[in-house]
Amino acid sequence: MSNLNNTDRELRHFRNRIMALAVLVLFCFFLLLLRFVWLQVVRHSNYVAQAEENRISIVPTMPSRGIITDRNGVVLANNYSAYTLEITPAKIEGKVDEVIDELSLFIDITSRDRKRFRRRMEETKRFESIVLKSKLTDEEVARFIVQRYRFPGVEVQARMFRQYPLGEVAAHAIGYIGRISQKDIDRLPEEEETNYQGTTHYGKEGIEKSYERVLHGVTGYEEMEVSASGRAVRTLSTRSTVPGNNLVLSIDIELQRVVEEAFGKRRGALIAMDPATGEILAYVSKPAFNPNLFVDGIDQQNWDELNTSINRPLINRxxxxxxxxxxxxxxxxxxxxxxxxxxxxxxxxxxxxxxxxxxxxxxxxxxxxxxxxxxxxxxxxxxxxxxxxxxxxxxxxxxxxxxxxxxxxxxxxxxxxxxxxxxxxxxxxxxxxxxxxxxxxxxxxxxxxxxxxxxxxxxxxxxxxxxxxxxxxxxxxxxxxxxxxxxxxxxxxxxxxxxxxxxxxxxxxxxxxxxxxxxxxxxxxxxxxxxxxxxxxxxxxxxxxxxxxxxxxxxxxxxxxxxxxxxxxxxxxxxxxxxxxxxxxxxxxxxxxxxxxxxxxxxxxxxxxxxxxxxxxxxxxxxxxxxxxxxxxxxxxxxxxxxxxxxxxxxxxxx
Structure with missing residues (x-):
């Protein structure tokens, strides 16, 4: 009889402990449920905003393109910095054309700028932002900075631009760069494509084309936390750019000038070379053209004048x-x-x-x-x-x-x-x-x-x-x-x-x-x-x-x-x-x-x-x-x- 009582007592204690444990577990689940309700319902809008506003973005940083000089150090192709107005279409609220119309109220945006922008939207979909207007003045930059809060997805960027200081002199030898196209990208070896992410320009003719990869350099990147509007919050990691190599041409630019002046308005060509080394001392093709016209996309009028000219200045004779x-x-x-x-x-x-x-x-x-x-x-x-x-x-x-x-x-x-x-x-x-x-x-x-x-x-x-x-x-x-x-x-x-x-x-x-x-x-x-x-x-x-x-x-x-x-x-x-x-x-x-x-x-x-x-x-x-x-x-x-x-x-x- 005594053994039965002890067994009943132990069973009651066991059941009580189980009940207590069950109540504790239920209470913990209740607390978790309250926390979930607090996070998912009460604070929902708050956390959604935070999640949307903070993202990780890999931003390519472009290397400085190599400089080209003649044999005596005279600069034939160099770079200079200027501001550009750029739009990321995916971040635009509303129609892009409407945003451009609003921007044109305080920045001079020409019909040529608009046409070029539309063409770039079609041709360069892989790039994060598209240039609307190049080479902004300091006054235009200041006007935009004041109004920037109104234009999410629109930014002013500092970019490097190519310049050919001597214009037509030795133009066919030096060549020129232009906006990179999908065809240019397709011609790149697979291992080079990553290095051209974010690249906007590419060698199109002359030495600029044949030594493109030597001049380009190595693209860097910044891994950044950015807001939904595209503004940087903080930098997470970076890889430095490596500038492109410089080229020293064998041309003596003064000899080149002498010959080009001697040709005058005539058409023709001249090659002067050192037979022992193979170095080209003068490389003349007349008439010539101004390579600066091609850097930012040549306009239709200048293109028609060059392309339809009976003197054929674009022929590298x-x-x-x-x-x-x-x-x-x-x-x-x-x-x-x-x-x-x-x-x-x-x-x-x-x-x-x-x-x-x-x-x-x-x-x-x-x-x-x-x-x-x-x-x-x-x-x-x-x-x-x-x-x-x-x-x-x-x-x-x-x-x-x-x-x-x-x-x-x-x-x-x-x-x-x-x-x-x-x-x-x-x-x-x-x-x-x-x-x-x-x-x-x-x-x-x-x-x-x-x-x-x-x-x-x-x-x-x-x-x-x-x-x-x-x-x-x-x-x-x-x-x-x-x-x-x-x-x-x-x-x-x-x-x-x-x-x-x-x-x-x-x-x-x-x-x-x-x-x-x-x-x-x-x-x-x-x-x-x-x-x-x-x-x-x-x-x-x-x-x-x-x-x-x-x-x-x-x-x-x-x-x-x-x-x-x-x-x-x-x-x-x-x-x-x-x-x-x-x-x-x-x-x-x-x-x-x-x-x-x-x-x-x-x-x-x-x-x-x-x-x-x-x-x-x-x-x-x-x-x-x-x-x-x-x-x-x-x-x-x-x-x-x-x-x-x-x-x-x-x-x-x-x-």
Whole structure:
């Protein structure tokens, strides 16, 4: 009996403890419920606001783009800071157009700004903010700061802008940057895309394009706590930017100015280079353009003026313009004849003033001919007949195989985009170039005009300069390049840019024959009047290249032709003769004879290079006829000049 009572008592105590524990648990749950009600109901709106107002944002910070200078430290491209008015459309309450209308009440927002903003909204959706207006004045910044509370999602930002202090000078070499597009992003390697987050500009042409990743730098970031309106609350973490590397170009900007002034209003191109290093000393393409127009998006009016101009200022002529080389090709033909055993230096022909091939007469520029002509005289007096005969004997494929080693018909590898190959014709080239079976065939008569740099021959001024460098430097020259040194943006340590040196297997005695004749061109030949009294010994070759063919029994008359159908003037030069430090190749479009239009520009360039002389008056070009206004543009001059399969007659006006 006693045991039963004890068991009942223990059960009652156990039940009491369970009840107490249950009451405690229920009380705790009740407290939790009260807390949940307090947080979720009573304080709901408060905490929602706090949650919405505080967010984590990764904000890219743009590196400073590298500076570009010439070889002497003259700044060609730099950066400056300015304020921009930017809108983040996702943070705008209401319509974006309405916000812009309100902003325009105290900030001058033009129709161009509006159009550009709409275009950027379509093209740059990946960016957090879009620039509405660039380069705000201090007064405009102050006005906005006062009114900023009214415009969530609108901010004033300090950004770096690109500037080209010299405007049109060396514009085609330097190039320009412009607004980054989705196409630019798509072309980036996958590992580079992160580095371009937040980037607004990208190299579009010239050195700015080919060295884009060198100039860009490394993008940094700030991990920030920001309010719903986009205002920073605090910085959580940062990664510093690394500025882009600087570029030192090989161009001497003063030499560049001298040449550009010598061209005046004329169209054309000039390359001056050091054959030993491949450094480009002057890179001229005329007419030029102002690269500053493109930095923030070129307006329609300026674009139409540049893009539709008959003078085609946007064409980068040294690497994109393909022209017949004219008589500047003759020294290479002479060297080929010596190397391949077709001629000796003393072997001579009798020039009657033409070369008869079948029933077709290829005329020399000199009526009655040059008389007895050996190799020296053929170059000094630029005798066409000598090279008509030589081309006929050698054949197109033999010429092609020899000339190819000089870089004709091949890209030089210069550090610029869009370089053309030009055309070094051969029978194989023609078979591949045409679809019509009749056009695929090579006719023997087509070979004749190749000997004087006409026919299918079309090369860029850069190719002509590089080939000349190989010739006059005894078969050895470095490939051309524009960047001389790359300077680290942080340490400022400089690393030189070195390119491949090409060496040709040529006989020195044959090279000397050709160089002596090119020196004779300056001493007693077609360029003697231009280089008289020069304080240095140079060699050269004048050239005049046809743009259109002249029919049978017709004589070339420049006055009777439209300006863009007139002959091109060319000149190649080097100095000193024994150890060349500079090689020049230039063309003046539709300017006539190389001796009167092109050689004087080379003289001015060399006078400055060797003697430090500058033109007496700005824009003067002594010895060069005054240019016309050129009412008609060179529609054909940058395209290959194709001759009929067997021309009835060639009429080439020479020096």
């Amino acid at each position: 040294p690497v994109r313009g393909a022209y017949p080389p004219g008589s500047t090709y003759k020294p290479f033909m002479a060297l080929a004849a010596l190397e391949l055993g077709y001629r000796t230096p003393r072997a001579a022909i009798s020039d009657p003033g033409y070369f008869l091939y079948g029933n077709h007469r290829f005329r020399d520029d000199k009526v009655g001919g040059h008389g007895i002509v050996d190799m020296y005289k053929s170059i000094v007096q630029s005798c066409d007949t000598y090279y008509y005969i030589l081309a006929s004997e050698m054949g197109v494929d033999t010429m092609h195989d020899f000339m190819k080693q000089f870089g004709f018909g091949e890209q030089t590898g210069i550090d610029l985009p869009h370089e053309r190959k030009g055309i070094l014709p051969s029978t194989e080239w023609k078979r591949n170039a045409y679809r019509n079976p009749n056009q695929k065939k090579w006719y023997a008569g087509e070979t004749i005009s190749l000997g004087i740099g006409q026919g299918y021959n079309t090369f860029t001024p850069l190719q002509l300069a590089y080939a000349t460098a190989l010739l006059v430097s005894n078969g050895s020259a470095a490939r051309p390049h524009l960047v001389k040194e790359i300077e680290d943006g942080v340490t400022h340590e400089r690393k030189p840019v070195v390119t491949e040196t090409v060496r040709l297997e040529l006989k020195q005695e044959n090279i000397e024959v050709v160089k002596r004749a090119m020196a004779g061109v300056v001493k007693e030949g077609t360029a003697a009047r231009v280089f008289g009294g020069a304080g240095y010994v140079s060699g050269g070759k004048t050239g005049t290249a046809q743009v259109i063919g002249i029919g049978k029994n017709e004589k070339y008359n420049a006055v009777a032709l439209a300006e863009h159908k007139r002959d091109h003037a060319l000149y190649t030069a080097f100095a000193p003769v024994d150890n060349p430090k500079i090689v020049i190749a230039l063309i003046v479009e539709n300017a006539g004879f190389g001796a009167s239009a092109a050689a004087p520009i080379a003289r001015k360039a060399m006078d400055y290079f060797f003697l430090g002389k500058k033109p007496v008056s700005e824009g003067s070009t002594r010895g060069v006829p005054e240019p016309d206004d050129y009412p008609e543009g060179p529609d054909e001059v940058l395209q290959p000049i194709l001759t009929p399969a067997i021309p009835e007659e060639e009429n080439t006006e020479e020096e």
